[in-house]
Amino acid sequence: MPVSDFYARPVLEVARDLVGCEVSHGGAAGIIVETEAYHESEPACHAFVGVTPRTRVLFGPPGTAYVYRSYGIHALLNAVCEEEGVGAAVLIRALEPTAGLARMAERRGRSPNAPKPGDGPGAGAFGTGLCDGPGKLTQALGIGMGENATSLLDGPVRIAVREPLPVVTGRRIGITKAAELPWRFCAVGNPHVSRPWPRP
């Protein structure tokens, strides 16, 4: 399957298959371990309101990066999916750092191996705390609004398609609308996810 067709599929499939792929930008890279799917048919998606100057990227060609600022502080990275004209995207929520950890730590302004509360036995992996959140990973990779609407195939931000990892599904995080949809995908047993798991 051509890489360009990878994103031209139902957003739930792409969200699942992106877990295990590698994102790289700004001299750093990491494996995707957590994603969330968003689709114009449900109100939590920015595309729900239709095409606006802001959301037109979501309706654009699949394989495009949609970057937006959340709470005035954090940039969040999405991969546009489905056919052009359909508003859908996958939010990248967490990475397992694989390259450029020193750059990440520098941009994040903290130790590359800072432990986080709740880390269990098995969770002492190098790099936890650097990319375990949607706002954190963009900061660690140096991604900002300047990367909005750029291609994930040949633009500054690249996603290398890899063999998908086993995932578990659950509810999305931090939203108030359509929060009950099980559209979050986490790599099984990975310590780099943003939260261990939502309660049932």
Add this chain to the structure above:
DNA sequence: GTATGGATCTTCT
């Protein structure tokens, strides 16, 4: 360990 509030900016009403 859980709870709360502040930082700070783009977009739409």
Add this chain to the structure above:
DNA sequence: GAAGATCCATACA
């Protein structure tokens, strides 16, 4: 002018 797909420090139990 208000809301929002967040993170972190701080306060309290």
